[in-house]
Amino acid sequence: MRRVSNRPRPYFAGATTLVVLVAVVAGAAGATRSGVVARVPKTAIAVACGTATASTVVADDEWAARVIYGGENHGWEVSADVAHVTAATDLITAVADDDEGATLRAVTRIVFTPHWHIVRLRVVSRSGRLLADVGGPYVIAPITGKLESDGAVVGTYVMSVQDDVGYEKLVTRFTHLPIELYRDGRAIMGRDWPQSQVPASLPADGTTITVGAVSSEIASFGVNQFPGGTARVVLAIPKPSTALATQSCPVVSARTFGEIAEDIAELFDLPVSFRSRTPIAEEYRLFVEVDSGFGPKYIFVRNAESRVAGTVASGPTSIPPSGSFSYDGQSWNVFSFAPVPPARIYLLFPAAALWHEWPKQPEPTQTSGERRMTIAMRPKHA
Numbered sequence: 447m448r449r450v451s452n453r454p455r456p457y458f459a460g461a462t463t464l465v466v467l468v469a470v471v472a473g474a475a476g477a478t479r480s481g482v483v484a485r486v487p488k489t490a491i492a493v494a495c496g497t498a499t500a501s502t503v504v505a506d507d508e509w510a511a512r513v514i515y516g517g518e519n520h521g522w523e524v525s526a527d528v529a530h531v532t533a534a535t536d537l538i539t540a541v542a543d544d545d546e547g548a549t550l551r552a553v554t555r556i557v558f559t560p561h562w563h564i565v566r567l568r569v570v571s572r573s574g575r576l577l578a579d580v581g582g583p584y585v586i587a588p589i590t591g592k593l594e595s596d597g598a599v600v601g602t603y604v605m606s607v608q609d610d611v612g613y614e615k616l617v618t619r620f621t622h623l624p625i626e627l628y629r630d631g632r633a634i635m636g637r638d639w640p641q642s643q644v645p646a647s648l649p650a651d652g653t654t655i656t657v658g659a660v661s662s663e664i665a666s667f668g669v670n671q672f673p674g675g676t677a678r679v680v681l682a683i684p685k686p687s688t689a690l691a692t693q694s695c696p697v698v699s700a701r702t703f704g705e706i707a708e709d710i711a712e713l714f715d716l717p718v719s720f721r722s723r724t725p726i727a728e729e730y731r732l733f734v735e736v737d738s739g740f741g742p743k744y745i746f747v748r749n750a751e752s753r754v755a756g757t758v759a760s761g762p763t764s765i766p767p768s769g770s771f772s773y774d775g776q777s778w779n780v781f782s783f784a785p786v787p788p789a790r791i792y793l794l795f796p797a798a799a800l801w802h803e804w805p806k807q808p809e810p811t812q813t814s815g816e817r818r819m820t821i822a823m824r825p826k827h828a
């Protein structure tokens with residue numbers, strides 16, 4: 447894999463869990479594709495990507511990180527937590543009475559309720575007085591709203607479901623890219639990035655930097671801070687090899703998203719039955735739900751020729767492990783890998799388009815994806 451870390455890849459086991467918002471990832475993917483446009487000429491679709499290779503990889507990796515951030519503002523998880531706040535009768539009553547002590551107790555109860563994922567909640571009265579602010583100090587992706595009683599606005603709130611560390615962990619686990627957040631131009635924390643090599647001030651996009659022993663390019667984008675202001679997400683993206691530049695830009699993009707899929711697969715327990723060597727389908731179905739938000743048009747999991755899981759029920763009769771082939775009336779680039787043989791995961795990408803030109807995926811339904819999913823990080827089978 448191309449992901450280069452300056453310490454061993456994270457290992458998650460036992461009680462450690464990662465909260466993944468399946469619908470959030472898929473929904474944010476559709477909403478964010480127009481936000482990052484790869485600087486690639488259309489003539490590069492059918493020829494060697496060449497000098498556009500690095501910008502293609504950077505745009506794809508940056509887009510993946512944006513999808514994860516966008517997930518902190520949309521989807522079932524956020525909607526559920528907003529409902530927890532706006533339907534809290536103890537909070538509404540306290541705010542309506544302008545009771546600071548009662549508001550603090552209600553906000554504290556909400557933030558620390560088990561299985562809810564509100565990391566910080568700030569409540570202000572209708573007159574603009576701060577009544578309570580409970581949660582972590584470094585929080586991103588704030589969501590604002592009104593608190594109402596009998597149709598009248600009694601106050602406002604600012605809520606978030608993610609802090610800086612949590613977001614950095616998600617990006618690291620999903621992409622294995624070094625990431626740093628900058629506030630007011632200063633670095634505040636980092637993952638898979640030697641502290642001695644973190645730029646003291648915000649580096650410009652396109653800057654070449656060495657992380658560990660790897661030559662990388664800087665890409666960054668802004669995110670909202672809690673309760674206001676902005677921070678900057680900085681990614682160090684390893685420069686692609688000269689061999690990769692001989693491939694077409696769609697192939698380069700497929701490989702980038704394919705390697706992200708490999709990273710995501712590492713977060714799952716993808717076991718086999720030791721007697722029959724038949725994959726346990728549920729884990730693969732969960733993987734498909736998550737990875738479908740990160741680029742592939744189609745995902746199929748096969749055990750020999752039998753279908754295990756996929757983005758559609760049927761799919762092609764057979765799929766080559768790499769290269770291109772025709773299916774459903776068009777040509778596709780294939781990226782595949784076998785995290786637990788004999789099962790193999792196939793990702794299909796349009797051979798005649800870059801990711802930012804793909805049609806947007808439909809919004810997932812409540813039953814197919816709009817739910818909070820906790821993936822327990824369990825030891826892999828030997």
